[in-house]
Amino acid sequence: MATEIERKFLVNGDFKPFAHKATRITQGYLSSVPERTVRVRIKGDKGFITIKGIGSASGASRYEWEKEISLQEVEELLKLCEPGVIDKTRYLVKAGNHTFEVDEFYGENQGLIVAEIELAGEGEVFEKPAWLGIEVTGDARYYNSMLMKNPFTRW
Numbered sequence: 001m002a003t004e005i006e007r008k009f010l011v012n013g014d015f016k017p018f019a020h021k022a023t024r025i026t027q028g029y030l031s032s033v034p035e036r037t038v039r040v041r042i043k044g045d046k047g048f049i050t051i052k053g054i055g056s057a058s059g060a061s062r063y064e065w066e067k068e069i070s071l072q073e074v075e076e077l078l079k080l081c082e083p084g085v086i087d088k089t090r091y092l093v094k095a096g097n098h099t100f101e102v103d104e105f106y107g108e109n110q111g112l113i114v115a116e117i118e119l120a121g122e123g124e125v126f127e128k129p130a131w132l133g134i135e136v137t138g139d140a141r142y143y144n145s146m147l148m149k150n151p152f153t154r155w
C-alpha cells in the first residue's frame with residue numbers, strides 16, 4: 001500500500017514562466033465516493049487507472065494505487081464513467097527541493113488553478129513561491145472527483 005501525502009493551494013500569480021513541463025490531462029471517475037475514488041486518465045500519450053482511499057482528518061494523506069493501462073482501455077472505461085469529465089493542463093514547477101504540480105482547468109472549471117505538492121510527511125517544510133495562494137488542503141470542493149459533479153463555474 002502506498003500513502004500519498006500532499007497539500008493543495010490556490011494559485012494567485014504567474015507561475016508559467018517557472019514551469020519546466022506541461023501535459024494535457026483528461027480524466028473521468030468510475031467511482032467518486034470518498035471511501036474509494038476510482039479514476040481513469042489520459043495524461044499526454046499514456047493511460048492510467050488510479051484508486052484512492054479516504055483521506056486523513058487533515059485531508060493531506062490517503063491511500064493511492066496507480067497502474068498504467070493502454071489508451072484504448074482508458075477510452076473504453078471513460079464510456080462507463082460518471083457524468084462529468086475533468087480537462088486540464090498540468091504544469092511542473094520546481095521550487096526549492098520540491099516540484100509543484102499546477103493544474104489549470106478548462107471547460108466548466110475554467111478559471112480554477114490549483115497547485116499541489118507531494119511531501120514525505122504532513123509536517124514537512126517546503127519553499128512557498130510568490131505565486132502560491134491560500135491553502136485548500138482538505139477542502140472537498142477542490143477534489144477533482146467533486147469538481148466533475150460541482151464545477152468551479154457554478155460556485
